[in-house]
Amino acid sequence: MTDPSRSLIPLAERVRPRQLHEIVGQRHLLGPGKPLAVMATGRLRSLLLWGPPGVGKTTLARLLAESSGAHFVGLSAVTAGVKEVRAVAAEAAERRAQGGQTLLFLDEVHRFNKAQQDLLLPFVEDGTLTLIGATTENPSFEVTGALRSRLQLFVLEPLTQEEVRTLLTRALTHPEGFGGALEVTAEALGALAAWALGDGRRALAALEAAAAYAHEGRLALPGVRAALQAKGLELDKGGEHFYNLTSALHKAVRGCDPDAALYWLARLLAGGADPLYVARRLVRVASEDVGLADPNALRLALAARDAVQFLGQPEGELALAEAAVYLALAPKSNAVYTAWKRARAEAERHGEAPVPLHLRNAPTATMRALGYGADYRYLFDDPEGSFRQTYLPEGVAGGYYTADGEGWEARVRERLAAFAERRAAARQKAPEGQKGGAP
Structure with a gap:
């Protein structure tokens, strides 16, 4: 006979996996x-x-x-x-x-x-x-x-929505869970999975709370809404899930539409999304989609995060709204984002490339004897030599970052062109055998 005291134990503990292969995710x-x-x-x-x-x-x-x-x-x-x-x-x-x-x-x-x-x-x-x-x-x-x-x-990674669904479905049939006595509609199950934000314990706690709203052994979307006391979020009639709303906010900002950015932001916050999660997404937008077209974008997004932490809700929500509008109106550039992906890929291809001797630090006599730091040209003492020497390992081509020319990056493009001219001129003047490398 089942121990009645077991019902006082949270669902997540009762259905905890007993073998490694039962772990989800x-x-x-x-x-x-x-x-x-x-x-x-x-x-x-x-x-x-x-x-x-x-x-x-x-x-x-x-x-x-x-x-x-x-x-x-x-x-x-x-x-x-x-x-x-x-x-x-x-x-x-x-x-x-x-x-x-x-x-x-x-x-x-x-x-x-x-x-x-x-x-x-x-x-x-x-x-x-x-x-x-x-x-x-x-x-x-x-x-x-x-x-x-x-x-x-x-x-360890957050659980995917599909993995959370698996966790919830298992709890419905688990002998120490609901034992098959509760039916949950696919729409309600999806809403619970999205609301959990990759947290299996949170998902199971939500299911346990929502079970009280089941009618004749069947839990539908209205019962989940009532249990979570949320409006909108992934629970709207269009079936939007949490990450769909997050994606919509990101793409509205990227697409320079402040009204849409505010709407999706409001949907997220009204539905119970963690304001700090939203702030992190806006910081990501500032880095990925605005970049150096407006260097102030990242500062403002981080300031919005700090304001949320300092003020809490609902006062901190206005700082998020300000950041969303600013980012939507800002000039856009993904030049740093794409350059970073190229550099990461190159680093993986040439992960064993040694640091050139002239770029190595030489704090000891032994290192200096081995040539560490030899012939390094310090920019402020020898500008021409500094522009002549290379800063990448042999066999690594570079060329990852190209300024888009949007906003502040128009000035960046001019500086890059000026640097290229100085390097070409310096290497043209280099003695034979020193062109293209360290002096």
């Missing part, structure tokens, strides 16, 4: 032959899981421990401290002496300060603990370099 890590799938079949190593909320970090850690036979201990850096870590390490040392492995899952590891993170180092170093840290924050800034160097980093 993260195929880049868990698919056949992928890193974590391979690790699950051998000895588990210490690692760091970085990803947004609700994508399976805790579940993954538990199941990796189970697959490896390790003893699992879960702590949260929000509530645990030095005392708790030392206690776990002491038990782990005893277990290790008997040939056992202990996996410590430390959620929100970025909440530990430097001293607390340093405490983990010797236990990870000597294998007393196999640590799986989880964080929603960029580990480059929030996790110490010493700890990062001992952990293999894996980046």
